[in-house]
């Protein structure tokens with residue numbers, strides 16, 4: 439059968455959330471961090487999620503990244519339901535498909551910058567000389583070659599975040615999750631980090647989901663979603 443060239447191709451969804459609810463229990467109290475969230479994220483899309491403190495943004499990233507279970511609803515990644523993954527599949531999903539960048543960088547203080555970036559490859563079983571070679575390539579990508587042998591405390595916040603981004607991407611995940619990635623940076627370093635996200639998103643067709651308070655950060659995204667009291671609004 440001949441294909442109709444005028445029919446637009448629908449982008450494939452990388453992630454689909456259906457009716458996702460997350461309840462935390464604190465003693466006798468229940469906190470509904472996510473309420474009946476429906477969301478589709480296309481492959482290669484850059485989505486920003488904004489909203490007030492405590493509205494559920496980090497929880498949303500944690501359930502998408504497989505760091506926490508949902509209380510109700512489902513999350514599909516490339517058509518597969520995360521709740522059906524066994525422990526090995528979930529570990530592989532977190533290690534190979536998802537990269538996470540946090541506000542506080544979370545670099546290992548005793549390792550050098552290049553060793554920090556190489557770590558996810560080493561955990562995957564890559565020989566250390568190859569992991570360090572790859573880490574060197576990523577340092578070049580994020581403009582940090584000159585900080586290769588420094589320890590995290592010897593570099594600036596923006597440099598630490600760029601190293602954290604390289605570490606998050608060295609295993610070539612399909613999805614980058616960023617939780618307030620510019621929250622600890624001054625405006626110059628924040629702009630550099632956001633430009634780097636935009637560039638990687640464009641060049642690598644990387645799917646990015648970024649939680650942020652900063653409205654200027656959301657301007658780099660294709661789509662901005664607002665969260666309020668655990669609900670998502672387009």
Ligand SMILES: Nc1ncnc2c1ncn2[C@@H]1O[C@H](COP(=O)(O)OP(=O)(O)OP(=O)(O)O)[C@@H](O)[C@H]1O
Pocket residue numbers: 462463464469470471489490491492493494495496497498
């Ligand atoms: N492990 C937990 N145990 C109990 N309650 C939690 C837990 N994690 C988050 N919460 C609660 O769930 C709600 C949503 O928290 P979450 O961290 O997702 O919000 P947020 O929008 O990311 O906030 P912020 O912008 O301040 O980081 C809050 O009321 C929070 O106190």
